[in-house]
Amino acid sequence: MLNLVYGRAGSGKTEFVFSNIKKLTENKNSNIVLITPEQFSFISEKRLLKELGEGRIGCVENLSFSRLSNEISRLYGGDRLPVLTKGARAVMMKKAIQTVQDSLVLFNKNTENNSFINSVIKIYDEMKSCRVFVEDIIKASDSVDKEMLSLKLKDIALIIEAYDALIEGVYFDSENELTRLYHKLVNLDYFLGKTVFIDGFSGFVAQEYKIIEVILQQADKVYITFCTDNPESSDENGMFSYVNQNIGILKGVAEKIGCEIESETILSGNKRALNEELRLVEEYAFSNIVEEVQSIPENINLFCAKNISNECDRVSCEISKLLRNGCRAKDITVICRDLDKYQKELQFSFSKYDIPFFNDERQKISSQPLIMLVNFLIRSVVYSLRSEDVFSLLKTGLTEIDDNEINSLENYAFVWNITGSKWKNEFTESPRGFTEELSEKDKNQLIKLNENRKYIIDIISRFKRKCASANAQDISKALYYALIDLSADKKLKELAITLDKNGKSFLSEQLERVWDLLMEILDKLAQTGGSEVITLREYYKLFALMISNEDLSSLPEGLDNVQLGSANRIRCDNPKVIFIVGANEGEFPQSVISSGLLSESDRAMLINNDFKLYSYGKALNAQEMYFAYMALSSAREKLYVSYISGAQNNSESSIIRGIRNIFVNIKTQSSDDDYNLDSIQSDENAFELLASHFNDNNEFISSLKEYFSLKNNYKSRLEAVSRLIDNNEITLNDKKLAVDIFGKDMYLSASRIEDYYNCAFRYFCKFGLNARPIMKAEMDPMQTGTVIHYVLETIIKETGCKTLSQLSKEEIVILVNNALSDYLKNKMGNSEEFTSRFKYQFMRLSKMIVFVVLRLSEEFSQSDFDAKAFELRIGDTQKGDEVDSKVVNLDDGGSVRIKGAVDRVDTFEKNGRKYIRVVDYKTGTKEFLMSDIINGLNLQMFIYLFTLAQSESEYKGISSGVLYMHSSRRVISLDRNDYNELEKAQNKDFLMRGVVLNDEENEIAKHMEHNLEGRFIPVKYSESKGFSGNIITAAQLGAVSKKVDSLISSMGINLHSGLISQNPANGKNHDKTCEFCDYSDICKNRKEVFERTLKDLSNPDAIEEIVKETENA
Structure with a gap:
């Protein structure tokens, strides 16, 4: 006989079931079966133990449909076919x-x-x-x-x-399980004489109805509960329409088999809710008839969040209050409709507030390190040792190579573009890039790099060989042995032990389950792949497909956890408090459209042809309303509902509107509401609140600032927030630390001076923190410049200036090509490793360099200055440098010494006096500005000139000029065959920039270019205009020398004082300081970066200002 029990949420349907079970067991009836949804099995077991005690719990079989199948197989035997995962x-x-x-x-x-x-x-x-x-x-x-x-x-x-x-x-496919169960049950008497209770279902699928049909035929009595208050309603859009439809189907089944409906009981009243407010929400939230309440509810809270993070933090804050006031975590449930959207945010927020939680949703395994290891091991073979796959494999942490060694390997691969077949060759180049010879450090690094390269490539290669002409079983075996070769099993065990020791036993157990699951996957691939030969690429497709369909159940960390779940799946155990998140229109309740191979219109047509599948269209939307109703009606004491104001569809859903319709004066809290002591539930959220309201001038925020200033683990974070919000300049407050970082007595390259005056913070990142980008070994502009310098130096050394001026173009071409070949062979490591393309591009430099050398040849024919030194090293003669650097003493007792290398030093002797000029080869065409000196920029060549002129070396003499020679050609756009204009443009490009000594009658300038046409140096003479160009007197050069020393001294003192502010230079020639900065991302964390505007003066005005400044000093 069939007994139907109806009632709304909380009306006591489950209580009715357990009460009747208890009575039956008290009357010595032990033939009782309870069937509930799978997710409810554990809750039912607890309830049975509580109601019946250990003595009588054995009278009841607590089952779900799947557990019923297992029970039948246990009692009567089952098919021995392996079940497909x-x-x-x-x-x-x-x-x-x-x-x-x-x-x-x-x-x-x-x-x-x-x-x-x-x-x-x-x-x-x-x-x-x-x-x-x-x-x-x-x-x-x-x-x-x-x-x-x-x-x-x-x-x-x-x-x-x-x-x-x-x-x-x-x-055997588990989707056929219930069909198979039905065929078994019709030939058995399992339910004969039993009383069966079916509780917690909103409806059934056709397979389940066939099981129920057998139960109705065999059992003495069957009780089935449904959540509805009007089972006879024909409203297809009603909240209980899906439930009522299922009642109609069930009655049809009973009628077909001649099973009498003994009783239909409608339970009334809400016995779950412990206050009137929750009873009203359950009854009227989705009702067309509303009973308005004027009072503000105490047990129902609405919250409007700015975003999902803000919403989750608010939930966590409220849960923390509840826990602090004595509520147990297990009595709190958080329900959303789209768990994929909320899961990570809620988990992050819960961890921040130290809230224990459990989510029984199954987790995808694709992100597990062990699965990723196998994935990238296969990809490393399939995609021919692509570096991104090799490193992804290594970074799983399940190999013998540690993180530091992986980083070194990755750096080397980046520098030398190691990928594909290059992994099979021994590494022979310097980890630093292009070098003339390997240092001892390089050699030691290469030994370790090659050990690690060989370790991983040998394993991958061995795996590849085993997979050749193999079937799926062979490949699965090869994968297993590759894991053992990699020591993945040992590493996984070590990680599990570590997690267990740190109180993360649930994660430790999860690692073990992932290993077991992977072994099962490999086994299934071996079985399903067949015996025919399969390529590894095809095997990989099957592996990827299988991984995308496998998941892992979560294990609770303890017994007292907040429950988290989606509305369509979660089964609540009468929680005291419910949090509903994401109550936005179209999200919760969800707007559903049938997806997949059959569209909405397809399903409608099939229904008309008596072909019944799952619900669609309006029926699905009615189900969604039912899910929302069940979520709203699950709380016993308190209800919290939140939505997002800035969501894509930011209107509140029917959940919020339903509550407002009842409680017309209810307040909606928002993130803009005043904060107070209740807003603080943990140090982390207190600090976030402080950061959000840092500039608020009140006692509460001041107290928080004082509190965190006394906590060591928050002190530096507090200073960082203060610096960010107040936009304070970055400084190293600890002066001793600043001196330790930069050194009391600094020994710097000349280029660092410009680095500092370009931006002190960039200098700190680059030279204080040594956070420098890794440079690829390739022909970039910097490397091209190095090659050009070498070729020019080699040729001029070999020929001398005068001889060079007399050589033909053909002879120069031979010299250039020989020098390039020599550089490639002796200065760039193992040139045999370079590709043909690289060598071709390298030798293409010849044409450009020949043009430059021809230009030099012309210049030398016009000049009495002779090139005496190339790449002249200034530093410490006791360590092999040619000239000692100049020492600038600092007022704080420290010092600065500048080292470097001069591209070319030219000298000229007249009347027993030696004149010195320095020449710098530049691949760019930046304009020379004397105002750069005032701004601390472009000092390098002046430092070299003054150091040489004032030294006790053979280069001591009179400072005569700083010249910048353009050493590469640019593309010039002109009309076809316009050779005169081309020559003019090229002459303009190759006119040396800089400044030349202005002596009596500009004699020195004439010795640099005899006819002073301004073709080679930036000085010219004409009868009408006289002398013009960039000229400077000896006295003025003396002033520049003092200015340079002053700038070096200021830099040293500033660094010792910890002044490393973010004030990038901005002006002519220096308008892209931040654009090409390697550290610009760091500065984005600052509210505003103020640029240092450079002085823009003509060269004569700049020289005049330098003179005045030094005179005043």
Whole structure:
């Protein structure tokens, strides 16, 4: 006999069930079966133990439909076929599709796509649960009027038939479990004489109805509960319409088999809610008839969040208050509709507030380190040792190579562009890039790099060999042995032990389960892959498909946890407090449209042809309203509902509107509400609140500042926030630390002076923190400049200036090519390793350099200055440098010494006096500005000039000029055959920039360019205009020398004082300081960076200002 029990949420349906079970056991009845949804099994077990005690709990079989199947197999035996896992099902479905691919009409394209395979699995599952068979599908395809739908159904039928044939007698698909259970039950008397209670279901699928049919035929009494207050309602859009539809189906089943309906009980009243406010929400939130309440509710809270992070933090804050006031975590449940959207944010927020939680949703395994290891091991072979795959493999942490060694390996691969087959060759180049010879440090690094390279490549290569001409079983075995070779099993065990020791036993157990699951996956791939030879690429597709379909259940960390779940899946155990998040229109309740292989219109047409599948359209929306109703009605004491104001669809949903319709004066809290002591539930959230309101001038914020200033682990963070919000300049407050970082007596390259005056903070990052970017070993502009310097130096050394001026172009071409070949062979490491393309591009420099040398040849024919030194090293003569650097003493007792190398030093002697000029080869065409000196920029060549002129070396003499020679050609746009204009443009480009000594009658300038036409040096003479250009007197050069020393001294004192502010230079020639800065991302964390505007003066005005400044000093 069938007994139906109806009632709204909280009306006591489950209480009715357990009360009757208790009475039956008290009357010595032990033939009782309780069937609940799978998620409710544990809760039911606890309730039975509580109601019946240990003595009588054995009288009741606590089952779900799947557990009922297991029980029948245990008692009466079951099929011995291996059960397909989710991943194995996907692989077999892929194979089934492949077998019929040529016969498919509509779905004959993109069949290899994983999303298509998963869509087929979804429709297969739906057909099976609705007891729709292949013959039913074919019949429907013949009866529908829509040709496209007919073709769809025929293709679906072909695939399902192929899949069933493929697994028949070999594997068992769990989607057929209930059908198999039904066929078993009809031949058994399992339910004979039993009293069966079915509780907690909102409805059933066709397979389950067939099970219930057997139960009704065999059992003495059957009690089934439904959540509805009007089972006879015909409203198709009502909140309980889905439930009522299922009641109608159940009654039809009972009538068909002649089972009498003994009773229909409608329970009334809300026995769950412990206050009137929650009772009103349950009754009227989704009702057309509303009872308005004027008072502000005490147990219902609405919150409007700015974003999802703000919403989750608010939930965490309120939960922390509840826990602090004595509520148990297990009495709190958080419900959302889209768990994928909220899961990570909630988990992060819970961890921040130290809230224990449990989410019983199954987790994808694709991000597990062990799975990623296998994934990238296969990819390393399939994609021919692509570096990104090799390093992704190593970074799983499950190999013998530690993090530091991985970083070194990755740096080397970046510098030398190691990928593909290059991994198989021994590393022979310097880890630093292009170098003339390997240092001892380089050699030692290479030994370790090659050890690690060989370790990983040998394992990958061995795995590759085993996979050649192999079947799926062979490849699975090869993968297992590769894991052992990598020591992945040992590393995983070590990690598990560490986690266990740190109180993370649940994560430790999870690692063990992932290993077991991977072994099962490899085993299933071996079974389902067949005995035929398969390529590793095809195996990888199957592996990826299987991984995408496998998941892992979560294990609770303890017994007292906040429960987190999605509204359509969660089963609450009468929690005291419910939090509903994401109550936005279209999100919760969710706006649902049928997706997959069958559209809404397809399903509507099938229904009209008596072909019944899952609900669609309005029925789905009614189900969504039911989910929302159940969530709203689950709390016993308090209800919190939140939504996001800035969401894509930012209007509040029917959940919020329903509550407002009842409590017309309810207040909606927001993140803009005043903060107080209740807003603080943990140090972390208190600090976030402080950071958000740092500039508020009140006692509360001042107290927080004082509190965190006394906590060592927050002190530096507090200073960082203060600096950011107040936009304070960055300084090193500890002067001793500043001196330790930069050194009391600094020994710097001349280029560092410009680095500092370009931006002190960039200098700190680069030379204080030594955070420098790794440079690729390639022909970039910097490397090109180095090559040009070498060639010019080599040729001038070999020929001398006068001889060079007399050589033909053909002779110069030979010299240039010889020098380039020598550089490639002796200065760039092992040139045999370079590609033909690289060597070709390198030798293409010849044409450009020949042009430069020809230009030099012309200049030397016009000059009495002779090149005496190339790459002249200034530093410490006791360490092999040619000239000692100048020492600038600092007022604080420290000093600065400048080292460097001068591209070329030219000298000229007259009347027993030696004149010195320095020449710098530049690949760029930056304008020379004397105002740069005032701004602390472009000092390098002046430092070299003054150091040489004032030294005790052979280069001591009179400072005569600083010149910058352009050493590369640019593209010039001109009309075709306009050779005169081309020559003019080239002459302009190759006119040396800089400044030349202005002595009596500019004699020195004439010795640099005899006719002073301004073709080679930046000085010219004409009868009408006299002398013009960049000239400077000896006295003025003396002033510049003092200015340079002053700038070096200021830099040293500032660094010792910790002055490293973010004030980048901005002016002529220096307007892109930040654009090309390697550290610009760091500065983005500052509210505003103030640029230092450079003085922009003409060269004469700049010289005059320098003179005045030094005179005043």
